Amino acid sequence: MLAIGRALMSRPKLLLLDEPSLGLAPLIVQDIMQTISRLCGDGLSVLLVEQNARAALEISHYGYVLEMGSFFVQGTADVLRSDERLVATYLGNEKPTRN
Template identity: 55%
Template structure:
């Protein structure tokens, strides 16, 4: 197999005296969807924030496309092609949909025409955003705000998209729409790392998957393998 696009070795994160992430290893390969699943408080979101440079690492090395980004500032990580959609969406509620999307391109220096083409592409992925382009983000439904958060991240032209709980608090029909769109953008070539509470959906979507418990990786395999694993079924799927 080719070298991983993102390689993590010995990643540890502490909050005070609490070990939130305890020396984990991960490999994400270009063109794949990889998912990280586990119970609330297992260390999923902390892992993503550590990769994005948003929380301090106690130990470990993170390499992106062969480059050590362990100590890199978050805005430089984004400019390098690793972009995160935060849990809770974090749209800028007093700006319009289009202004939120334009802000997503703040690290780019390729001109207004290229950014306009990418906004049109986001609108093709999420037609509701096109219908609400002039509307304030704060007036959108939860599902529409999630679409906007993903669209804004895509405006940075990521090579790797990190998604933190994109289905949280959304109606099942909206979740299906969002997961179909993730499949589409992955088919277009974007590598995705998905943290998700909906374990069944995440494992169906992912080519590779990791299970984290108490800050440690305890299982890994293909999405299909873990979906059929009795331990995963007992712990997360109610079987």
């Protein structure tokens, strides 16, 4: 959160984020993703690099999935979330549970 806040101080037009959820507890990941989503809603463009594909696709408009350094699949978040190959490979078949 501090790194995001620091980056926002310069009033960027594009915010680049590399693995903002790395090593964080699930509840903190939710907070980070909600913050990113709010920033997008406020008109800020965000380029998010994230291994947590499920969390990233929940807040994204468009996504690119890389495999071995090459594009595996790309498309709108809705299309990617419903792509059977992507679900089987990266998302799993289970929906996340909320406590």
